[in-house]
Structure formats: structure tokens, C-alpha cells
Amino acid sequence: MSDKKNSTPLTPLVGMTLDELQEVALALELPKFTAKQLAQWIYVKRVSTFEEMLNISKAGRERLAAKYCVGLYPPKDKVVSQDGTVKYLFDAGDNMAVETVYIPEDDRATLCISSQRGCRMNCYFCMTGRQGYHGNLTAHQIINQVLSVPQSEQLTNVVFMGMGEPLDNIEEVLKVIDILTQSWGLAWSPKRVTVSTVGKLPELKVLAENTSVHIAVSVHNAHPEERDSLMPIERVCHIKDVMELLGQYDFAHQRRLSVEYIMWQWFNDDIRHAELLRELLPNEHVRVNLIRYHMIPEVAKLRTSSDERMTYFRDYLNAHGVTCTIRRSRGEDIMAACGMLAGKVKQPKAKAEKKA
Ligand code: SF4
Numbered sequence: 001m002s003d004k005k006n007s008t009p010l011t012p013l014v015g016m017t018l019d020e021l022q023e024v025a026l027a028l029e030l031p032k033f034t035a036k037q038l039a040q041w042i043y044v045k046r047v048s049t050f051e052e053m054l055n056i057s058k059a060g061r062e063r064l065a066a067k068y069c070v071g072l073y074p075p076k077d078k079v080v081s082q083d084g085t086v087k088y089l090f091d092a093g094d095n096m097a098v099e100t101v102y103i104p105e106d107d108r109a110t111l112c113i114s115s116q117r118g119c120r121m122n123c124y125f126c127m128t129g130r131q132g133y134h135g136n137l138t139a140h141q142i143i144n145q146v147l148s149v150p151q152s153e154q155l156t157n158v159v160f161m162g163m164g165e166p167l168d169n170i171e172e173v174l175k176v177i178d179i180l181t182q183s184w185g186l187a188w189s190p191k192r193v194t195v196s197t198v199g200k201l202p203e204l205k206v207l208a209e210n211t212s213v214h215i216a217v218s219v220h221n222a223h224p225e226e227r228d229s230l231m232p233i234e235r236v237c238h239i240k241d242v243m244e245l246l247g248q249y250d251f252a253h254q255r256r257l258s259v260e261y262i263m264w265q266w267f268n269d270d271i272r273h274a275e276l277l278r279e280l281l282p283n284e285h286v287r288v289n290l291i292r293y294h295m296i297p298e299v300a301k302l303r304t305s306s307d308e309r310m311t312y313f314r315d316y317l318n319a320h321g322v323t324c325t326i327r328r329s330r331g332e333d334i335m336a337a338c339g340m341l342a343g344k345v346k347q348p349k350a351k352a353e354k355k356a
Contacts, residue, residue: 010068010069011067011068011071012069012070012071012140013038013042013068013069013070014042014072014140014144014147015071015138015139015140015141015143015144015175015176016139016140017175017178017182018035018036018039018182018184018185021036021038021039022035024038024064024068025038028060028064029063030056030060030063030064034056034060036184037053038064041053041056042070043147043179043184043185043186044186046072046152048070048072049070050064050065050070071140071144072144073091073144075088075089075148076089076090076091076097077089077097079334081331081334083330083331083333084104085101085102085103085104085330085331085334086101086151087101087102087331088100088145088149090114090144090148092117092137092141093141096134098114098117098137098141098145098162098163098164099162099163100114100145100149100162101162101330101331102149102151103331104151107156108156108157109151109155110155110156111145111146111149111151111155111157111158111159112162113142113145113146113159113160113161114137114142114145114162114163114164115136115142115160115162115163115164115165115168115169115172115173116133116135116136116137116165116169117134117135117136117137117163117164118131118132118133118134118135118163118164119131119132119133119164119165119168120132120133120165120168121165121168121231121232121233122232123198123218123230123231123232123233124229124230124231124299124302125220125262125264125299125302127296127335128163128164130298136164136169137164137169139175139176142173142176143176146158146176157192157193158188158192159193159196159216160173160193161194165197165198166195167195167197167200167203167204167207168200168203170207173195173207174206174207174210174211177195177213180192180193181193181211181212181213190211190212190213190255191212191214191254191255191256193213194213194214194215194216194256194258195211195213195215196215196216197215197216197218198217198231198237199217199237199239199242200233200237201245205245208246208249209249212255214256214257214258215246215256215257216257216289217239217242217246217259218260219239219259219260219261219277219280220262221268221273222239222273222279222280223268223276224238224240226267227239239280240280243280243286244282247283252283256287257285257286258286258288259277259281259286259287259289260291261277261288261289261291262292262293263290263291263293263304263305263309263310264302264303264304264305265303265305265306265309267302269305269310270309274313274316274317274320277317278317278320278321278322281322284321284323286322286323287323287324287325288317288323288324288325289324289325289327290313290314290324290325290326290327291326291327291329292304292305292310292326292329293305294329310326311326314326
């Protein structure tokens with residue numbers, strides 16, 4: 001890129017919303033419509049240099065290149081699973097990396113993206129949580145994962161289920177949702193985007209009211225004290241309040257609300273738990289996804305439920321009016337499955353953790 005000639009750091013345009021691109025145009029005394037042209041070149045035509053932006057004047061391109069770069073950057077590493085899942089490693093600054101998982105499946109191609117370096121939610125069963133929190137990703141670093149995987153043009157869905165709690169970085173996540181769904185950006189239907197959360201209030205309300213994306217809540221145990229022993233968020237944001245809040249929104253039509261439920265032997269897989277879960281759901285429109293637990297050495301205490309228990313749990317819920325399925329596991333052999341993302345680059349020691 002010609003913009004590398006400049007010795008001062010260049011600001012990336014990828015990750016900017018239309019309003020932010022308008023501020024750039026204004027500051028450089030370029031016509032206001034330059035912002036839309038930039039969005040078109042970056043998010044629709046996916047160019048990586050200003051030279052390619054031929055409907056912007058040469059002088060305008062030079063002014064842009066003096067201060068900004070497009071800012072796309074490729075993954076630094078990848079590992080491919082036997083089942084076709086690919087785990088990419090993206091540089092996240094300070095010698096750290098985040099993981100992005102591409103999951104091809106029949107007629108779908110899903111990208112699971114990260115929103116933070118590590119995570120401060122500290123869920124007991126999660127490799128990411130065990131790393132501690134090392135900072136938020138910027139909108140630039142998040143949307144770059146979508147735009148820079150080799151399969152970018154084939155993606156049908158994006159899920160915020162990678163490293164980090166998306167609602168702990170809500171401002172940047174909302175910008176990325178705008179870029180994905182607004183007409184000046186990728187213009188995807190919000191139905192193609194799912195945000196997964198442990199249920200962080202009040203940010204969940206902001207997400208529910210300001211977007212139409214699907215929401216997935218990690219419940220994992222409907223009993224408050226038992227959930228608290230795995231997920232410290234329960235101490236400050238009770239899952240009962242989370243589900244009550246979500247019961248106020250329309251998930252009966254285009255928008256989907258799902259509950260994620262990892263199954264552990266003897267911990268959350270008996271009929272008492274199925275009944276508690278059923279009682280927790282605000283209405284019949286919530287879908288439950290049962291997830292097989294992937295053993296990680298650090299959490300030897302938890303063991304995965306047997307197939308028989310999972311099937312029994314699912315059938316019980318189905319028989320009691322709850323739509324419940326067992327989610328197929330992907331990428332376990334490359335540590336890309338749920339709860340296994342840790343980043344391959346050695347991570348610095350965690351900063352002092354704030355309470356969720
Ligand atoms: S499960 Fe999600 S919220 Fe919990 S520690 Fe892991 S990344 Fe964070």
C-alpha cells in the first residue's frame with residue numbers, strides 16, 4: 001500500500017461507520033458524499049488501497065492517504081479441522097492474538113468472531129475466561145475478521161461467539177452490527193447475525209432495542225446458585241431478570257432468541273434441571289440448544305453428559321412444548337469448539353480483573 005510511506009501511524013478506515021467516514025471527509029475538506037463512496041469501496045467492493053477508488057479525485061485520494069489507510073489485514077495463522085472447520089488467528093496488538101472460526105455446513109457458512117482479547121466474565125469452564133481480560137477489540141479489529149478471512153464472500157452468517165463477552169464491548173459491537181447490516185455497509189439482513197451473551201444487563205436492553213439481530217443467551221444452568229458456581233455474572237445479573245427482560249421483545253417472528261446450554265454429567269443434566277430451564281423461558285418462542293462439553297485439562301472436574309442423557313433431556317423439553325435441539329460439535333480436534341478458544345500466541349499475564 002502506498003500509504004506505508006508515511007512515517008506517522010495511519011488511521012484505518014475499515015471499522016468506521018458512515019457517520020465517522022463523514023467526519024473524515026469533513027476534516028479533509030472533501031465533499032460529504034465522499035463518505036458514501038468510501039463505504040462503498042471498503043465494505044462492498046472490498047478494495048485495499050486508495051488508488052483503486054477511482055471515483056474519488058486524485059487530490060482527495062492523496063489527502064486520504066496522508067492520514068489514513070484502508071486497514072484490512074489477513075490472518076497470521078490457521079489450522080484446519082478434519083470436519084472442514086478452520087480456526088484463524090488474527091493479530092490483536094501487544095503480541096496477542098484472537099481466534100476466528102469458519103464453520104462450513106451444508107448450505108451455510110458461519111463465521112464465529114471474537115470481540116475481546118480474553119474475557120473478564122471468568123466462566124469456570126471456558127479457556128478464554130481462564131486467560132483473564134486483556135482489552136477490547138476495536139470495531140476495526142472485529143470487522144476485519146469478517147472481511148479478511150479467505151471465505152469472506154461466501155459467508156452466510158456471523159456469530160459473536162468467539163473470544164470475549166460482546167456486551168462488555170457494546171459500543172464497538174454496535175458499530176460492527178451497523179457495518180454488517182446498514183445499506184451503506186455489507187447490507188446483510190440482521191437475521192444473519194447472532195450475538196451471544198452471558199446476559200449482561202443493562203447492555204442487553206440496549207442491544208435488544210437498538211438492533212434486530214438474533215440473541216443467544218448462555219444459561220448452562222437455570223438454578224441460580226448452581227449457575228453462580230460456574231458463571232460469576234449470575235451474582236450481578238440474575239438469569240431470571242435476563243429472561244424476563246427478553247420476554248418483553250418480539251422473538252416470535254423474524255428475530256430469534258435462543259438459549260445455549262452446555263451439558264455436564266450430574267451437574268445440570270437431570271429432569272429437575274430440564275424443568276427449571278423450562279420454567280425460566282419467558283415463552284414458547286425461545287429455542288434451546290444443547291451443547292456437548294469439550295473437556296479441557298484445566299477443568300477436569302466437569303465431565304460431559306452422555307449421549308443418552310442429552311437425548312433424554314432434549315426429548316423431555318420437546319415433550320413439554322420447548323423447541324430443543326442438540327447442536328452438532330465442530331472443530332474439536334483443533335480446539336475451535338465452544339469454550340476452547342484461547343489464542344495460540346503466548347499471552348501476557350492478565351491485568352487486575354474487574355468484576356463483571
Ligand atoms: S464463556 Fe464467554 S463470557 Fe464466559 S468467560 Fe468464556 S468468553 Fe467469556
